[in-house]
Amino acid sequence: MKLTFYGVRGSYPISRPNNVRYGGNSTCLHFRLTSGAEFIFDGGSGIVKLGREMMDREFSQGNGKATVLVGHTHWDHILGYPFFLPFYVPGNDFRFISAGQTGVSIHEILSGQHHDLHFPVPFKDLAANIEYDEFSIGDSLAVDGMKLTTFQLNHPGLTVAYRLEGDSTSVVVITDTARIHAVRLGDNMGGLEPDSAFSRRYTDQLTALCANADVLVHDAHFFDHEIQDKEHWGHATGEDALILARNAGVKHLVLFHHAPEHNDTEVDQILQATRDLGRRDSLKITAATEGVTIDLGEAGP
Numbered sequence: 669m670k671l672t673f674y675g676v677r678g679s680y681p682i683s684r685p686n687n688v689r690y691g692g693n694s695t696c697l698h699f700r701l702t703s704g705a706e707f708i709f710d711g712g713s714g715i716v717k718l719g720r721e722m723m724d725r726e727f728s729q730g731n732g733k734a735t736v737l738v739g740h741t742h743w744d745h746i747l748g749y750p751f752f753l754p755f756y757v758p759g760n761d762f763r764f765i766s767a768g769q770t771g772v773s774i775h776e777i778l779s780g781q782h783h784d785l786h787f788p789v790p791f792k793d794l795a796a797n798i799e800y801d802e803f804s805i806g807d808s809l810a811v812d813g814m815k816l817t818t819f820q821l822n823h824p825g826l827t828v829a830y831r832l833e834g835d836s837t838s839v840v841v842i843t844d845t846a847r848i849h850a851v852r853l854g855d856n857m858g859g860l861e862p863d864s865a866f867s868r869r870y871t872d873q874l875t876a877l878c879a880n881a882d883v884l885v886h887d888a889h890f891f892d893h894e895i896q897d898k899e900h901w902g903h904a905t906g907e908d909a910l911i912l913a914r915n916a917g918v919k920h921l922v923l924f925h926h927a928p929e930h931n932d933t934e935v936d937q938i939l940q941a942t943r944d945l946g947r948r949d950s951l952k953i954t955a956a957t958e959g960v961t962i963d964l965g966e967a968g969p
């Protein structure tokens with residue numbers, strides 16, 4: 669399995685000289701199995717570049733096929749879809765896998781982006797064949813040789829973590845999540861007040877989802893000193909990511925969802941602080957960087 673980062677930024681895309689090293693595009697990941705099967709995770713602004721690269725291949729002739737995994741549908745995770753060129757080529761096949769958003773389907777959310785108040789090209793002009801599969805949170809699915817396990821994250825609305833298993837390797841993607849012991853933000857999580865029994869159960873389930881994963885991509889939006897009065901924003905620190913990775917026996921932790929306010933030096937500092945905390949752990953720790961591919965091979969790193 670190969671994982672390539674096309675967008676690593678949270679909240680909104682940026683372009684500034686001191687952000688070019690990690691990259692300014694918002695969430696988009698691409699997975700490829702050795703069989704050639706392709707999976708796109710989220711359609712933040714990073715998907716635009718991915719789409720252009722796909723148009724250098726079979727997608728420009730309408731012979732492309734890919735599965736799109738929807739984590740959640742906040743702006744930073746969907747704003748690139750209308751600019752994804754392979755959607756406009758007849759013959760391409762896309763299959764959206766999603767839990768929807770509390771009674772609203774992914775089809776409705778995507779087509780809403782093309783309302784003429786927001787975008788000049790109507791949704792019906794998307795000429796590719798696009799199918800929509802909705803699952804219930806907690807379901808496991810098998811798609812194109814990839815096993816997918818799903819879990820609801822602690823983030824406003826309905827936000828999904830996926831464990832992807834293929835080629836005898838495993839990656840868990842947790843793009844946006846808050847400390848469960850501080851606040852409960854997700855739909856049907858029972859409200860804002862901490863609940864220690866719920867927190868323990870949630871943490872056990874999340875740790876099981878990540879157990880022995882080759883790679884864990886995890887929200888590390890905040891410095892420790894920033895999160896104190898922003899727990900309800902729905903994001904985490906490098907330390908939160910490390911604690912989960914350590915308890916789950918993860919081999920490689922990738923810090924993700926870099927805050928748009930943070931420059932490259934500040935992302936370096938979050939990475940270094942996390943490495944310092946994890947110096948007695950055997951896991952590798954890096955920060956997600958646009959354009960970088962992690963090649964897990966056919967049986968792990």
Ligand SMILES: [Zn+2]
Pocket residue numbers: 678679695742744745843844925
């Ligand atoms: Zn986000």
Ligand SMILES: [Zn+2]
Pocket residue numbers: 740742823844
């Ligand atoms: Zn979000």
